Amino acid sequence: MTASxxxxxxxxxxxxxxxxxxxxxxxxxxxxxxxxxxxxxxxLLKGLAFVGVTGVLLFVILRTHxxxxxxxxxxxxxxxxxxxxxxxxxxxxxxxWDLQSHQLYFSPGYAALLGSPSEIDQPQWLEHLHPHDxxxxxRTLQQRLEASNPVPYEINYRLRQADNSxxxxxxxxxxxxxxxxxxxxxxxxxxxxxxxxxxEDSLRQAAAVFDATQEGVLVTDAExxxxxxxxxxxxxxxxxxxxxxxxxPSLLKSGRHDKGFYDNLWHTLQQRGSWSGEVWxxxxxxxxYPQWQCIRVIHDEQGEISHYVAVFSDISALKRSQRELDxxxxxxxxSNLPNRLLFTERVEHALExxxxxxxxxxxxxxxxxxxxxxxxxxxxxxGDLLLKAVGERLGEQLGKRMTLARLGGDEFGLLYExxxxxxxxxxxxxxxxxxxxxxxxxxxxELFVTAxxxxxxxxxxxxxxxxxxxxxxSALFKAKSGGRESYAFYSQELTAHAHxxxxxxxxxxxxxDSQELRVYYxxxxxxxxxxxxxxxxxxxxxxxxxxxxGPGEFxxxxxxxxxxxAIDAWVLQQSCRQMVAWQAAxxxxxxxxxxxxxxxxxxxxxxxxxxxxxxxxxxxAACLELEVTExxxxxxxxxxxxLLERLRNLGVRLAIDDFGxxxxxxxxxxxxxxxxxxxxxxxxxxLPDDQDDIxxxxxxxxxxxxxxxxxxxxxxxxxxxxxxxxxLGCDHGQGYHFGRPQPAAALTEQLENAQPPVYHxxxxxxxxxxx
Numbered sequence: 001m002t003a004s005x006x007x008x009x010x011x012x013x014x015x016x017x018x019x020x021x022x023x024x025x026x027x028x029x030x031x032x033x034x035x036x037x038x039x040x041x042x043x044l045l046k047g048l049a050f051v052g053v054t055g056v057l058l059f060v061i062l063r064t065h066x067x068x069x070x071x072x073x074x075x076x077x078x079x080x081x082x083x084x085x086x087x088x089x090x091x092x093x094x095x096x097w098d099l100q101s102h103q104l105y106f107s108p109g110y111a112a113l114l115g116s117p118s119e120i121d122q123p124q125w126l127e128h129l130h131p132h133d134x135x136x137x138x139r140t141l142q143q144r145l146e147a148s149n150p151v152p153y154e155i156n157y158r159l160r161q162a163d164n165s166x167x168x169x170x171x172x173x174x175x176x177x178x179x180x181x182x183x184x185x186x187x188x189x190x191x192x193x194x195x196x197x198x199x200e201d202s203l204r205q206a207a208a209v210f211d212a213t214q215e216g217v218l219v220t221d222a223e224x225x226x227x228x229x230x231x232x233x234x235x236x237x238x239x240x241x242x243x244x245x246x247x248x249p250s251l252l253k254s255g256r257h258d259k260g261f262y263d264n265l266w267h268t269l270q271q272r273g274s275w276s277g278e279v280w281x282x283x284x285x286x287x288x289y290p291q292w293q294c295i296r297v298i299h300d301e302q303g304e305i306s307h308y309v310a311v312f313s314d315i316s317a318l319k320r321s322q323r324e325l326d327x328x329x330x331x332x333x334x335s336n337l338p339n340r341l342l343f344t345e346r347v348e349h350a351l352e353x354x355x356x357x358x359x360x361x362x363x364x365x366x367x368x369x370x371x372x373x374x375x376x377x378x379x380x381x382x383g384d385l386l387l388k389a390v391g392e393r394l395g396e397q398l399g400k401r402m403t404l405a406r407l408g409g410d411e412f413g414l415l416y417e418x419x420x421x422x423x424x425x426x427x428x429x430x431x432x433x434x435x436x437x438x439x440x441x442x443x444x445x446e447l448f449v450t451a452x453x454x455x456x457x458x459x460x461x462x463x464x465x466x467x468x469x470x471x472x473x474s475a476l477f478k479a480k481s482g483g484r485e486s487y488a489f490y491s492q493e494l495t496a497h498a499h500x501x502x503x504x505x506x507x508x509x510x511x512x513d514s515q516e517l518r519v520y521y522x523x524x525x526x527x528x529x530x531x532x533x534x535x536x537x538x539x540x541x542x543x544x545x546x547x548x549x550g551p552g553e554f555x556x557x558x559x560x561x562x563x564x565x566a567i568d569a570w571v572l573q574q575s576c577r578q579m580v581a582w583q584a585a586x587x588x589x590x591x592x593x594x595x596x597x598x599x600x601x602x603x604x605x606x607x608x609x610x611x612x613x614x615x616x617x618x619x620x621a622a623c624l625e626l627e628v629t630e631x632x633x634x635x636x637x638x639x640x641x642x643l644l645e646r647l648r649n650l651g652v653r654l655a656i657d658d659f660g661x662x663x664x665x666x667x668x669x670x671x672x673x674x675x676x677x678x679x680x681x682x683x684x685x686x687l688p689d690d691q692d693d694i695x696x697x698x699x700x701x702x703x704x705x706x707x708x709x710x711x712x713x714x715x716x717x718x719x720x721x722x723x724x725x726x727x728l729g730c731d732h733g734q735g736y737h738f739g740r741p742q743p744a745a746a747l748t749e750q751l752e753n754a755q756p757p758v759y760h761x762x763x764x765x766x767x768x769x770x771x
Contacts, residue, residue: 010061018050018054021050025050093189093190094106094107094188094189094190095107095173095187095188095189095190096185096186097186098185099145099183099184100184100185104125106190110190127160129158129159130158132158133158136157137157140153140155145183151174152172152173152174153172153173153174153175154170154171155171156168156169156170156193156197157169167192167194168192168193168194168197169190169191169193170191170192171189171190172190173188174187174188211230211231214232214313215232215311215312215313216230216232216233216235216237216291216311216313216314217229217230217232217233217309217310217311218249218310218312219307219308219309220249220307220308221307222304222305222306222307222308224249224308225247226244226245226246226247226248226249227245227307228241228245229245236283236291236314237283237284238283238285239251239284249310252281252282253281254280254281254282255282256280257279257280269297273297274294274296274297275294275295276292276294277292278290278291278292278293278315279292279293279312289314289316290314290315290316290319291312291313291314292312292313293310293312294310294311295309295310296308296310296311329341330345332405332406334384334387334388334406335387335388335391335392335406337391337405337412338403338405338406339405339406339408340405340407340408340413342405343405343413343415344469346403346415347465348465350417351458351459351463351464351465351468353417354417359417359418360419360457360458360459360460361415361417361418361457361458362416362419362424362425362456362457362458363413363415363416363455363456363458363468363472364413364416364425364428364429364432364453364455364487365412365413365453365455365472365473365475365476366411366413366414366432366453367411367451367452367453367454367476368390368410368411369450369451369452369480369484370449371386371409371410374447374449378445382443382445382447386440386442386449387406387410389440390440391404391406393435393436394414394432394435394436397428397432397435399418401416401417401418402415402416403417413472414432416428419457422455422489425455425457425489426455429455430487433450433451433453433487436449436451450484451485452479452480452484452485452487453476454472454473454474454475454478454479454487455472455475455487455489456468456472456475456489461490462490474490475489475490476488504553504554504557505557505560505561508541508554508557508563509561511541511543512563512566512570516542516543516544517540517541517542517567517570517571518539518540518743519537519539519571519574519578519743519744520538520741520742520743521535521536521538521592521741521742521744521747522535522536522734522740523535523734523738523739523747524593524712524732524733524734525732525733525734525738526731527713527725527726527730527731527732527733528726532589533589533590533732534590534592534593535592535593535747536592536593536594536595536627536741537571537574537575537593537594537595538551538595539555539567539571541554559597562599564599564600565597565599565600568594568596568597569600569609569613571594572596572609572610572613573616573617575592575594575624576592576613576614576617576624577617577619579591579592579617579623579624580619581744582748583623587748587751590623591622591623591624591625592623592624592625593653593655594624594626594627595627595657596626596627596628596632597629597632598629601628601640601643602632602636606626607646607647610624610626610647610650610652611650614652622652622653625654625655625676626647626652626653626654626655627655627678628640628644628654628655628657629657630656630658630659633656633672644673644674645673653675654673654674654676655674655676655677655678655712656672656676656678657678658678659677659678659679659700675709675710676704676709676710676712677704677710678711678713678714679700679701679711679712679713679714683696683697683700684715684716684721684725685715687720688721688723697713697724697725697730698728701728701729702729705729711730711731712730712731712733712734713725713733713734713735714734714735715735716733716734716736716737716738717735717737718737721735721737722737
C-alpha cells in the first residue's frame with residue numbers, strides 16, 4: 001500500500017510540474033515577442049531542456065528506487081539467512097498453512113524429514129499423521145480456527161517419516177487474520193523432539209526409581225554438600241530432606257572407621273571414579289548400623305567433577321540373617337549345642353594351640369545305649385525330647401575349656417582341652433555316666449538311658465582332627481562291644497582291628513562275587529534213636545590267602561555291611577540244590593536247616609524268596625527247615641507272626657534258633673506257627689554240672705513239649721551232655737560229639753559208606769561255639 005501510494009503521488013507531481021512548465025514556459029516565450037523562427041528554436045530548446053531535466057529527475061528517482069530495492073532485498077536475504085540459520089541451529093523446520101487454498105509449505109529441511117515436497121495439501125499431510133493423533137489434531141485445529149485472537153500455541157504429534165517410522169514433532173505457531181478479521185493462515189515451526197521425549201521418559205523412569213527404590217540415595221555437589229536425597233534415605237537414616245540439604249555427609253559418620261579408612265576410600269574414588277564397600281554409619285537416633293555403599297563420581301561436559309552420588313542399603317537384617325545362618329550352620333537345632341562342624345573346628349583349634357603350648361587334651365564320644373528302642377516304641381518326638389534333656393544334663397557337667405556337641409543321632413562329643421592325664425578323662429567319663437543314672441521325665445514317661453564313651457587323648461594318640469575322631473570312635477566301639485554302659489580308651493590295637501575289619505568287609509564283598517563262599521553241613525540227630533535226620537547248612541569263607549575263615553569272624557561284618565541278606569539267599573539256594581542232589585542219590589535225609597538272619601527276615605519278602613528257590617530247585621517244601629532267631633521274631637512280633645504263617649502255608653519247617661537268650665513273651669510264643677525250639681549252646685555247655693543250666697534246660701524242654709514242639713540242643717560235645725539230655729527228654733541234637741560241619745562231598749562220602757548212619761560220638765576235645 002505504501003509503495004503504490006508513493007507511485008501515484010510521484011506521477012501526479014510529474015503531471016502537475018509538466019503542465020505548469022508547458023503553460024508558463026509558453027507564456028514567457030510569447031511575452032518575449034520572438035519571431036516565428038526564434039520562437040520555434042526556443043520551443044525546441046525548451047523541449048530539450050524539459051526532456052533533459054525530467055530525464056535527470058527520472059534517473060535520480062530510478063537510481064534511488066533501485067538502491068532502496070537492493071538494500072531491501074539484501075536485508076530480506078540476510079533476514080532469511082538468519083532465519084534459516086536459526087531454524088537449522090534449533091533443528092526446526094518452518095511451515096506455513098494457507099487456510100484458503102489448504103496448501104502447506106514446508107522448509108526444505110522439514111520437507112526432507114517427511115520425505116514430501118515442500119508444498120502439499122492438507123489431506124496429504126494427514127496421511128503422515130499417526131492414526132491415534134488425528135482426532136486430537138482435528139479438535140485442536142477447530143479450537144484454533146474458532147479463536148478470535150492470534151494466541152500462540154504449542155502441540156506435539158507423531159508423524160510418519162520417509163522410512164515409515166514415527167517420530168514426535170513439536171509444532172509451535174500462530175493463527176494469522178486478514179484485515180477483515182478472518183483466519184487466513186497458520187504459520188510456525190516444527191521440531192523433532194523424539195529423542196527429547198525418550199530422554200524425558202528416561203528421566204521420569206529414573207525419578208520413579210529414585211523415589212521408589214529401597215536403597216538410599218545421596219547426592220552431593222563437588223564441594224561435598226548434600227543437594228538431594230530420596231525417600232529411602234529418610235527411612236533408613238531418619239533425617240528429613242530439609243534437615244540434610246546443605247550438610248556434609250560426615251554428619252552420618254559412626255566413628256568406627258579411622259582416618260586411614262576414609263583416605264583409602266577417597267584415593268580409590270579419585271583413581272577409579274567409584275568405590276564400594278561396607279560402612280558403619282549412624283542414624284539420627286544415634287543407632288550405629290552397617291550399610292553396603294557404592295559411591296560414584298559424576299563429571300560435567302568439561303570433564304570436571306560436578307557431583308558425587310552415593311547409593312547404600314541397610315544390611316542390618318542381612319547381618320542378623322548371616323549370624324543366624326552361621327549359628328544354624330554350626331549348631332544342632334534340636335539341642336542348641338554345637339554340631340559336628342563346629343566341634344571339628346574347635347578340636348582343630350585346640351590341637352593347634354596345644355602343639356604350641358605343649359598341652360594335652362581329650363575327646364570323648366558319648367553314645368546312648370539302645371536309644372533306637374525308645375524311638376521305635378515311643379516315637380521320634382519323645383526321642384527328640386529325651387535327646388534335648390540328655391544334652392542339657394550333660395552340659396551341666398562342663399567346666400572351663402570344654403565343648404559339648406551333638407554330633408548326630410544319639411551321639412555327643414566332648415572336647416576336654418585341659419585334660420592332663422588319662423585319669424582325669426576317666427573321671428570325666430564316669431561323671432557323665434553318673435549324671436545320666438537318674439531317670440528323665442519326658443511327656444509323662446519316665447525314661448532311663450545309659451551311655452558308652454570312647455576316649456582319645458591328644459597329641460598322645462592322634463595328631464590331627466580326623467585321627468582324633470577316628471580313634472575316639474574306635475574306643476567307643478570297644479566300649480559298646482564290652483557290654484555297653486562303660487568307657488574305653490583308644491589303643492593302637494583298636495586301629496589295627498578296625499583296619500582289619502575294613503579290609504575284611506571289602507574282601508567279603510569280593511568273596512560273594514568271586515564264589516569264595518562255601519556251604520558246610522553239620523549232622524542233626526534224633527537223640528533217642530541216634531539216627532541222622534537232617535543237616536544244618538552253615539556258611540564258610542575260603543579266603544585265597546588266609547584259608548578257611550570261620551563265621552564268627554565274618555558274619556558280624558556281613559551283618560554290619562548288609563551283605564548278610566545276600567549271603568543268606570545264596571546259602572538257601574545252594575542248600576536246596578544240594579538237598580535235591582542227595583535225594584536223587586538215594587541218601588535219606590528228612591530236611592536241611594538254613595539259618596535266616598534278622599535282616600533278611602525283617603524285609604517281609606522272605607516267603608516270596610523261599611517259594612522262588614523251592615520252585616527253581618524242585619525241593620519239596622517239607623524238606624526245608626528255616627531257623628529264625630528269637631530276637632528277630634520278638635523285634636516286631638505281629639509282623640513276624642504274619643510272615644511265619646505265610647511260610648508255614650508254603651509247607652516249610654520253622655524253628656526258633658538260640659531260644660532262651662532273648663526276652664520272649666510266652667503269650668506271643670504260643671501263637672507262633674513253629675515246629676521246633678533250638679536250645680542255645682550256652683545252656684548245654686554247663687551240663688551236667690551246672691544246676692542252673694540243668695533247670696533251664698529241663699524247663700525249656702517241658703515248655704516246648706507242652707506246646708507240641710520238638711526240642712533240639714546245640715553244641716553237644718560230651719557223652720555226659722548227651723545222656724542227660726536224653727534223660728530230660730530232648731528230641732534232637734547237634735554238635736561236635738556227632739560230627740563237625742563239613743563240605744557236601746565229604747558228608748556224602750561219609751553217608752554212603754556208613755550203613756546204617758549211626759553216630760557213637762568222638763573223643764576229640766573241641767572248643768564250644770566253633771561252628
